[in-house]
Amino acid sequence: MKKFYSTFILAISIYIASITGVNAQQDPQYTQYMYNTVAINPAYAGNRGVTSIVGLHRSQWVGLEGAPRTQSLSIHSPIGEGKVGLGLSIVNDGLGPADETYIGVDFSYTVNTSDEGKLSFGLKGGGHILNVDFTKLNLLNPNDPRFSQNIDNKFSPIIGAGVYYHTNNFYAGLSVPNLLQTDHFNEGNNSNSSSFIAEERIHYYGILGYTFDVSEDLKFKPSTLVKMVAGAPLQVDLTANALLYEKFHLGVAYRWSAALSALVGFQASDSMLIGLAYDRESTDLGDQVYNDGSFEVFLRFELFNQYDRMLTPRFF
Numbered sequence: 001m002k003k004f005y006s007t008f009i010l011a012i013s014i015y016i017a018s019i020t021g022v023n024a025q026q027d028p029q030y031t032q033y034m035y036n037t038v039a040i041n042p043a044y045a046g047n048r049g050v051t052s053i054v055g056l057h058r059s060q061w062v063g064l065e066g067a068p069r070t071q072s073l074s075i076h077s078p079i080g081e082g083k084v085g086l087g088l089s090i091v092n093d094g095l096g097p098a099d100e101t102y103i104g105v106d107f108s109y110t111v112n113t114s115d116e117g118k119l120s121f122g123l124k125g126g127g128h129i130l131n132v133d134f135t136k137l138n139l140l141n142p143n144d145p146r147f148s149q150n151i152d153n154k155f156s157p158i159i160g161a162g163v164y165y166h167t168n169n170f171y172a173g174l175s176v177p178n179l180l181q182t183d184h185f186n187e188g189n190n191s192n193s194s195s196f197i198a199e200e201r202i203h204y205y206g207i208l209g210y211t212f213d214v215s216e217d218l219k220f221k222p223s224t225l226v227k228m229v230a231g232a233p234l235q236v237d238l239t240a241n242a243l244l245y246e247k248f249h250l251g252v253a254y255r256w257s258a259a260l261s262a263l264v265g266f267q268a269s270d271s272m273l274i275g276l277a278y279d280r281e282s283t284d285l286g287d288q289v290y291n292d293g294s295f296e297v298f299l300r301f302e303l304f305n306q307y308d309r310m311l312t313p314r315f316f
Contacts, residue, residue: 026231027178031261032293035265036072038087041162042124043175044173046110047118049082050078050303051303053073054069054300054301054304056296058146060293083109084107086105088104088106097233099131103127106123122161123160127155130156158177166316168290193220206225208224217246220244221240235255240253241263243315249266255279269303274297277295279296
């Protein structure tokens with residue numbers, strides 16, 4: 001019964017959004033955005049000063065049938081003297097019967113604004129591919145023509161932009177990962193007779209953080225992420241992270257009117273960081289009868305050379 005209701009709710013949500021043009025947040029959600037910045041801001045590419053590889057998996061609302069699940073892999077590095085950065089991001093995002101793959105190439109250019117300050121400008125280009133398998137839904141009316149044909153490999157282009165500024169202790173960024181508002185699928189596309197309309201909405205991101213050197217063995221970093229998209233509530237993530245002995249990451253986060261989170265990480269070596277986050281919904285959806293929370297795990301691996309090697313791990 002639980003499976004039936006959750007699948008039914010997802011089906012109705014997709015149905016209503018399709019025929020009425022309801023807007024919602026469509027981009028993947030990350031609790032540990034501070035370790036996966038290039039996924040939301042192309043200007044971050046190359047800003048760590050080394051080749052950085054990040055793999056992340058997120059299972060949202062565990063126990064709820066058809067709940068969101070996300071996997072991402074990104075690699076970015078400075079080029080030449082470090083003013084130019086290049087990156088590649090691959091994200092797979094699934095929700096119920098829908099599965100979408102994003103592939104983006106990031107380019108950044110950095111200028112020095114002071115002895116410590118650096119300002120980067122970034123561009124992203126790529127595309128995303130959407131698949132929807134309506135056979136995974138428990139339909140009240142199996143003969144509904146709106147669900148008669150699956151959506152297969154619907155391609156839409158991506159063009160994004162961002163700016164990112166940082167010093168040794170402070171960072172701030174603004175970005176729009178995709179400036180294009182394209183239809184995911186509509187009548188006649190991919191030889192489908194479906195009349196669904198699901199438009200890609202522009203998402204605006206703002207990030208801000210500061211690192212306080214509390215002592216020789218303790219750093220404290222409050223940070224925030226703000227996400228805006230037309231037709232959806234403003235999302236604000238407030239995070240407080242501590243770095244102990246340059247090894248242990250401990251943090252808590254609050255997603256405004258949505259969830260409470262705990263974050264832990266371990267700097268296994270100069271080049272490897274492992275992290276885990278757990279979200280607990282503060283809404284009615286967080287009731288045990290619906291789901292067991294959201295889990296997110298990531299691995300960051302960085303490649304150094306004898307000239308670029310970091311003396312201490314970067315906290316952002």
